Amino acid sequence: MKYTLTALILLNLGLIAFVLARPSHLGRVAGRVVAFVALFLLPGIALSRGFSLHLEESKTTSFCLSCHVMTPYGESLHVDDADSLPAQHFQNRRIDADEACYSCHTTYAMFGDFQAKLGGLLHLYVNYLGTIPDELELYRPYNNRECLHCHTGAKSFEENDMHVDEREALTANETSCLDCHDVGHLLGEASSDGAGA
Secondary structure, eight states, X not given: OHHHHHHHHHHHHHHHHHHHHOGGGXXXXXXXXHHHIIIIXXXXXXXXXXXXXXXXXXXXHHHHTTSGGGHHHHHGGGOOOTTOHHHHHHHTTSSOGGGHHHHHHSOOSTTHHHHHHHXXXXXXXXXXXXXXXXXXXXXXXXXXXXXXXXXTTOHHHHTOHHHHHHHHHHXXXXXXXXXXXXXXXXXXXOOTTOXXX
C-alpha cells in the first residue's frame, strides 16, 4: 500500500509538472481534464489512501509504544507472572502481538474504531502539547465487552464454573471481569531476559 501511495504521488507530481509546463493545453477539454485529475482527483485519492495507511499503522503495538511514557507498558508484556493478564495474553499469543494494545484497548462496539482513534489523538495531544500525568488512567472504566469479544465461545471460559455462575452479570457488565482478574500491567517488573515489546 505504501508503494501504491508513492506511485500515485509521483504520477500526480508528473501531471502537475505537465500542466505547469504546458498551460496552453488548458484551453482544450483534454487539458482541463488532466488539470482536474492532477489538482483535485489524484490529491484526494492520495490523501484518502495516506489517511487509511496511517490509521492502520496506529493500530500497531510498535506505534503505541513509540511514546516514551508507554515504554513501561510494553515492558510489562514480558513480565514472568501468571497473574499479569496483559503479559499472559501477549506471551501466549491469545492476542495478535502486532496489535496487542489495540486488541485489548479498543471498544468493540459500532463506533469502536472511531472512538479508539479519537482517544489516540488525545494521547498524541497530551504527549506533545499537554502535561503527561504522573499516573496514566483509562478514559472510561474497562467494559467486559472487550474481554467477552474474544473469550465468549472459548472452552476455558465457557466451562469455568465461576463464569457459568456469573454469565448474566458479566454480559450485563454488572460484575466486572477485573473484579477477579484484577492484575493489569505490572510496571517496572519486566523479566530479566531483556525482551522488549
